[in-house]
Amino acid sequence: RMPILEQCYNLMDFEAVAKRTMKKTAWAYYSSGADDEITLRENHSAFHKIWFRPRILEDVENIDTSTTMLGSKVSIPFYVTATALGKLGNPEGEVVLTRGAKKHNVVQMIPTLASCSFDEIVDAAEGDQVQWLQLYVNKNRDITKRIIQHAEKRGCKGLFITVDAPQLGRREKDMRSKFDDVGSNVQDTGGDNVDRSQGAARAISSFIDPALSWKDIPWFKSVTKMPIILKGVQRVEDVIRAINVGCQGVVLSNHGGRQLDFARSGIEVLAEVMPELRRLGLQDQIEIFIDGGVRRATDIIKALCLGAKGVGIGRPFLYAMSAYGLPGVDRAMQLLKDEMEMNMRLIGCSSVDQLGPEFVDTRGLSMH
Ligand code: FNR
Numbered sequence: 550r551m552p553i554l555e556q557c558y559n560l561m562d563f564e565a566v567a568k569r570t571m572k573k574t575a576w577a578y579y580s581s582g583a584d585d586e587i588t589l590r591e592n593h594s595a596f597h598k599i600w601f602r603p604r605i606l607e608d609v610e611n612i613d614t615s616t617t618m619l620g621s622k623v624s625i626p627f628y629v630t631a632t633a634l635g636k637l638g639n640p641e642g643e644v645v646l647t648r649g650a651k652k653h654n655v656v657q658m659i660p661t662l663a664s665c666s667f668d669e670i671v672d673a674a675e676g677d678q679v680q681w682l683q684l685y686v687n688k689n690r691d692i693t694k695r696i697i698q699h700a701e702k703r704g705c706k707g708l709f710i711t712v713d714a715p716q717l718g719r720r721e722k723d724m725r726s727k728f729d730d731v732g733s734n735v736q737d738t739g740g741d742n743v744d745r746s747q748g749a750a751r752a753i754s755s756f757i758d759p760a761l762s763w764k765d766i767p768w769f770k771s772v773t774k775m776p777i778i779l780k781g782v783q784r785v786e787d788v789i790r791a792i793n794v795g796c797q798g799v800v801l802s803n804h805g806g807r808q809l810d811f812a813r814s815g816i817e818v819l820a821e822v823m824p825e826l827r828r829l830g831l832q833d834q835i836e837i838f839i840d841g842g843v844r845r846a847t848d849i850i851k852a853l854c855l856g857a858k859g860v861g862i863g864r865p866f867l868y869a870m871s872a873y874g875l876p877g878v879d880r881a882m883q884l885l886k887d888e889m890e891m892n893m894r895l896i897g898c899s900s901v902d903q904l905g906p907e908f909v910d911t912r913g914l915s916m917h
Contacts, residue, residue, distance in 0.1 A: 551566060551569070551570055551872075554873050554876055554877060554880055557869075557873075557877075557880060557881075557884075558884070559844070559845070559884060559888075560845070560862075560869075560881055560884065560885070561844060563865060563868040563869040563872055563873075563877060563881055564580075564864070564865065564868045566868070566872040566873075567579075567638070567867075567868035567869075567871050567872045568580070570871070570872055571638060571868075571871050571872070573726055574637070574726045574749070575637035575638050575871065577722045577723045577725070577726040577749075578634060578637055578720075578723050578726075578749040579632075579637070579638060579864060579868070579871075580722065580864070581720035581721070581722040581723040581807065582718075582720060582805070582806035582807055582810070583718035583719055583720055583807050583808055583809065583810045584718070584719060584721070584810035585810055586806060586810070587810050587811060588803050588806040588809070588810050588811060588812050588813075588814070589805065589806025589807070590806070591806075591813075591814050591842075592803070592805070592806055592814045592815070592841035592842025593842035593843075593844055593848075594842075595813075595814035595816050595817050595842065595914075596816055596842065596843075596845075596847070596848045596851055598911075598913035598914050598915075599816070599820075599851045599855075599909050599911055599913065599914065600909065600910040600913065601847075601896050601909060601910070602907065602908055602909060602910055603895060603896040603897050603908070604896065604897030604898070604908075605897055606897075607897040607898070607899065608899070609893070609894040609897060609898070609899050611899060612890045612893050612894055612899050612900070613899065613900040614626070614886065614889050614890060614893065614901060616858070616901045616902065618836065618838075618858055618859045619681075619706060619707050619776050619797065619798060619836060620706070620776075621656065621679040621706055623654060623656055623679070623859070624653060624654035624655060624886070625653070625654075625655060625849075625885070625889055626849060626853060626857075626858065626859040626860065626901060627655060627849055627859060627860050627861070627862050627885065628650075628655055628656040628657065628681075628838075628859055628860075628861055628862070629646050629649075629650050629655065629656070629657045629658060629861075629862065629863075629866050630658050630683075630840050630861030630863045631658040631659065631660035631661075631683030631709070631711075631780075631863075632660060632805075632863045632864070632866075632867055633660045633661075633662035633663065633664075634662065634663075634664050634749060634753075635663060635664045635665065635867070635870070636664030636665070637664070637749070638867055638870055638871030639870045639871055639874060641665075641874070642663065642664040642665040643657075643659070643660070643663045643664065643665045643669075643670050644665055644669060644670055644673035645870045645874060645875050645878060646866055646870060646878060647670055647673040647674055647678075647680075648673060648875050648878075649866070649870075649875060649878030649879050649881075649882055650678065650882075651674060651675055651678050652879055653879075653883070653886065655882065656679045656680065656681060656706075657670075657674075657678075657679075657680050657681070658680070658681045658682070658683050658707075658709055658861065659671075659680055659681065659682050659683060659700075660683045661682075661683055661684055661685040661696070662685065662753055662754075667696070667699070667700065667703075668703070671703045671704070671705075679706050680704070680705055680706065681705055681706060681707035681708070681709055681778075682697070682700040682705045682707070682708055682709065682775075683709045683711060683780065684696065684697065684708060684709065684710045684711065685711055685714070685754070685756070685757045686710065686711075686757065686758050686761050686765070687756050687757070687758060688756060688757075688758040688760075689756075690768070694772050697769070697772055697773050697775075698772060698773065700775070701773050701774065701775050705775060706775065706776070707775055707776050707778055707797075707798070708769070708773060708775040708776065708777050708778065709778045709800065710769065710777065710778070710779055710780060711780045711781055712761070712779045712780060712781045713780070713781025713782075713783070713802065713803065713804050713809070713812075714754070714757060714781065714804060714808055715757070715759035715761065716757075716759055717754040717757070717808075718804070718807050718808040718809065718810070720807055723749055726749075763790065766794045766795070766796070767794070770795055776796075776797035776798065777795070777796045777797060777798075778796060778797060778798035778799060778800060778836075778838070779791050779796055779798075779799045779800070780799075780800040780802060781800065781802050781803070781804055781808070782799040782800065782801055782802070782818075783801070783812055783813065783818055784818070784822075785821060785822045785825045785826070788801075788822055788826065788835065788837070789826075789829070791835065792831055792834045792835050796835065797835065797836060798835055798836040798837070798838060798858075799835060799836075799837060799838070800815075800838040800839065800840055800861065801815040801818040801819050801822065801837060801838070801839045801840075801857075802815050802838075802839060802840045802841055802861070803815065804841075805840070805841055805863050805864065806841065814842060815839030815840055815841045815842075815852075815860075816839055816841075816842075816848070816851065816852055816855070817914055817915070818839075819837065819839050819852060819855050819856065819857055820855050820911050820914050822837065822856075823837070823855055823856035823906075826856075827856075832856065836858040836859075837856060837857050837858060838857055838858055838859050838860065838861060839852050839857050839860050839861070840860060840861030840862070841861075843860045843861070843862050844865060845885075845888060846885050846886075846888035846889035846891075846892050847888070847892050848860070849885070849889060850889070850892055850893065850896065850904060850908075851909055853901060853904040854904045854905055854906055854908045854909045855906060855909065855911070856906075862885075865881055866878055866881060866882075869881040896908055
């Protein structure tokens with residue numbers, strides 16, 4: 550029997566329910582990673598190599614988890630990252646995530662390959678709710694320009710260009726499951742000529758431009774005033790290059806283990822990048838985000854201690870949405886908020902801006 554929502558006590562519980570209840574093709578698309586899924590597995594386990602150094606007697610009666618990301622005030626430093634094909638898991642699609650994000654005052658990143666149309670997702674937002682756009686760059690730059698300028702006009706506050714997917718990774722679980730319901734918006738964004746034998750992911754991604762390069766960044770800056778953030782950065786040299794070409798942020802990420810297997814986890818890369826940026830005096834020139842494997846508020850806290858501005862969370866909200874709809878997303882976010890408040894209290898830190906490297910022991914990471 551399916552557990553009732555109140556029996557989900559953490560984000561992993563939603564995954565277990567989703568696995569048992571979702572359509573097999575949808576589960577295969579959401580859960581899969583590339584090749585042997587070593588990176589996928591590492592994403593969460595990397596957090597287990599970092600331990601806390603809590604402070605005591607710090608007056609932690611009142612805890613403030615709010616912060617800013619790209620200039621927007623948020624209640625807690627996580628955002629709903631972009632994940633394609635929301636309707637595979639829930640017939641209403643990404644707007645369910647929009648409503649959950651609204652209720653908790655967190656940011657939603659809208660995927661290029663959403664099942665709902667971009668406008669449906671923006672229309673589902675209310676008031677000053679903050680949304681960002683995740684961009685897959687089309688070989689046809691006129692289409693890409695139209696998407697970017699439309700997003701800016703509709704109030705998006707950040708342009709996240711995915712840079713780790715010049716070709717979609719081989720997610721074999723997904724490829725094995727026959728896939729037929731791509732959804733109409735995906736056709737609009739250029740995903741025609743689909744080869745369904747290659748699974749959901751590859752079926753929708755043939756329009757992505759593998760020739761995208763650093764030379765294109767000035768063009769993006771010329772067509773929009775939105776901050777530009779590169780999503781999928783893996784090394785400090787590229788963070789520095791991103792600063793030099795005028796990007797406002799990077800997401801240290803391996804695309805949820807779905808692209809290059811044996812790409813390192815975002816948290817591991819962060820632990821390497823931040824000391825180097827500090828050494829060069831560049832730490833305030835760019836906002837660093839990470840994603841991949843974030844399942845507990847302690848994961849969020851560890852990332853913040855190591856210098857991240859915020860973290861993206863993908864699959865857990867997909868699973869919550871698939872298993873329980875909006876109440877599931879609501880509960881998943883509330884669980885994270887409760888965990889965040891409790892764990893900040895337990896490490897002796899009452900506000901997010903006080904989190905720093907002195908709160909963590911990173912000797913278990915393989916940096917040295
Ligand atoms: C993704 N991700 C992703 N990223 C992106 O830039 N464009 C996209 O269309 C998608 N689509 C997508 C679909 C699904 C089903 C998943 C699980 C992921 C990657 C996503 O933004 C993020 O990097 C990871 O999901 C983070 O890892 P976790 O939180 O899922 O472990």
